[in-house]
Amino acid sequence: MHPAFSVIFLTVLAGLGQGLFLAMTTAEIYDFFELLPVDPAPILYIVGSALSFLLLIGGLIASFFHLGRPERAWRAAAMWRTSWLSREVIIMPAVIGLVFIYGAIHYFDWNPVFLIREGAPPVRLSLVVGVVGTVFSFGLFVCTAMIYACLKFLQEWHSPLTVLNYILLGGASGFVLATALAAYFDPALTTFYGGWAIVLTVIAFITRGASLIRNARLRPKSTPQTAIGVHHDRIVQRSMGALGGTFNTREFFHGAGARLMTSLRPIFLTAVFVVPVILTAAGIFFYSLPLLVAAVAVQVLGLLVERWYFFAEANHPQNIYYRTLG
């Protein structure tokens, strides 16, 4: 497939925003059960949700560049019964709205008690919104990933690993960003976030690595024989019926050479997983904000490469019909 920058930015930015929001709500839930060394500073929640909100809005804006007719985007909410894209279109504004409300609750410090139970700390509104937002964020991850994973003939994507990777990569990047924010706004939480960031990044490395190994072993189900129904070992295309290329040659081929593709793999594996884990660990150990910020920057840049590779790696069966220009 030809990687579209609109979709790369949509998935990376929205994933980062959702992950950051999940980091905020994780602290809130931990705090509710009194598992944190200190109560998190409200400023961390405020900055975290604001940044998450902006990242999600950035992703939303990027997604509009993917549309041929962005003025009709509202129509995309119609087919939620069958289309994962439609579901994503519905759930994304819901997540953005919940992130906004969550941030506003902390900003205005208007946090009424929602529920009181004997012998338990009071359940405040921010916790309820946070938990609902967490569920919706996971829903958005699933919708985004299922857009790709549900296409069964794109064999590289048609796997539960795709869903896991979207959740874990978004989560990991969000927690790495939260670590840097905590180091600046609430140093007591740096270790808490840093620990989660390292754990999530390592798990994401395992699942992303698993999908790379899986995809390297894939055998395409469609062949020139099944594509034109002629059962002969040697079928060569002589003409695709167009001289100057078509939508089919532009949309479904990434145009990069095999060498670039293989060299991108170690690049993004290093930038997304190895370097951020080392930088985050070092950042916590030395308590160094620049190292933690560097971890965020390297990982986000790595994720852009990773997402490019994710799209380019998928080999569409229609490409069998477009092997020779002419």
Add this chain to the structure above:
Amino acid sequence: MTQLALVIDLNVCVGCHACVTSCKEWNTAGQAGPMTDQRPYEADPSGTFFNRVQTFEVGTFPMTETVHFPKSCLHCEDPPCVPVCPTGASYKRKEDGIVLVDYDKCIGCKYCAWACPYGAREIDEEQKVMKKCTLCVDRIYDTNLPESQRKPACVLACPTGARLFGDVHDPDSEASTAVRERGGYELMPEWGTKPANRYLPRRKTRIHLHEDELTRADNPLKKEQQPKAELDKPTSDEFMPW
């Protein structure tokens, strides 16, 4: 239930592209048009087509066969492009099984093109909406046309009659009969899309000539046995100065 479809005979297709041009001619001016072109007279022309003819070479020279392969939307009975459409612009008609795009609802997200394993959908780079074969839906029901003309433009244009059009759910239709009797098959059956369009395979046609057919052994007039004309003698033309 009706399922209109094309049955394409690869044995007689000569790859002349008449179906491609007639499709473009009819549809660019019809309900599904325009089908815009980009840089049509420059080095890298591009444009919207509903139908393309491709050419494949099968075998190793000199034992090769050239297969001309017209490809358009197959109007799958279980079309993977329809459920993924977020707006409902892409739909399959219940009454005749034609898969269509509502250009007024399409947002141009290209997701349906990703979901089509055949690459049958192409975005119109100018109108920014997805386009595909309509099976000439604006033509096949047009009662202003004589009955014989109510067929897709490509079918009418094909000089070798390689394209049959009809209801593949009606066992007595010409299309169904051809599929049944001449080994009609589906493209990429592995994905379970159940394409309605079928292709008829190449056939080996051999003429068996026997020696007695050449020498006319059974000729009752035995013309071959009559004495040959005496070539060295002058003919009547030379003999008679007219």
